[in-house]
Amino acid sequence: MQNNISLASHIGDYQFDNLLLNAAGVRCSTTDELNKTLDSMAGGCVTKSATPEERAGNESPRMKALPLGSINSMGLPNHGIDYYLKFAEENQGKNGKQVILSIAGLSIDQNIEMLKKV
Numbered sequence: 001m002q003n004n005i006s007l008a009s010h011i012g013d014y015q016f017d018n019l020l021l022n023a024a025g026v027r028c029s030t031t032d033e034l035n036k037t038l039d040s041m042a043g044g045c046v047t048k049s050a051t052p053e054e055r056a057g058n059e060s061p062r063m064k065a066l067p068l069g070s071i072n073s074m075g076l077p078n079h080g081i082d083y084y085l086k087f088a089e090e091n092q093g094k095n096g097k098q099v100i101l102s103i104a105g106l107s108i109d110q111n112i113e114m115l116k117k118v
């Protein structure tokens with residue numbers, strides 16, 4: 001039986017063949033991980049939430065897989081806004097997909113600083 005259900009959608013002016021994307025922070029910290037998602041059947045990718053500067057995050061152990069899910073306190077380990085902004089600039093539209101840049105400043109001032117760069 002043929003299945004004609006479409007998962008295509010849009011967020012504002014941005015079109016997606018499907019809206020199945022990685023959750024922010026999950027396998028999206030490095031350009032290698034982000035490229036793997038863009039090269040998969042996902043409809044796009046979301047970058048690891050960025051802070052103005054690179055952060056190492058909390059010491060391990062900081063994530064535990066459990067039978068019903070997982071629990072984590074990663075401490076926002078990320079490569080910094082410049083790293084993810086460069087990836088977004090270079091890969092927006094790759095394979096016809098959107099790159100969603102996630103930011104997580106630790107203050108309003110940090111968010112404004114990053115938004116000005118964007």
Ligand SMILES: Cc1cc2nc3c(=O)[nH]c(=O)nc-3n(C[C@H](O)[C@H](O)[C@H](O)COP(=O)(O)O)c2cc1C
Pocket residue numbers: 023024025026048049063070072074076102104
């Ligand atoms: C290892 C890990 C890192 C995460 N990092 C981020 C992050 O950087 N930014 C963010 O908004 N959410 C982050 N999250 C939260 C996920 O995006 C997601 O909201 C969470 O896993 C709950 O998913 P669910 O709503 O499908 O249950 C992280 C989750 C995990 C497991």
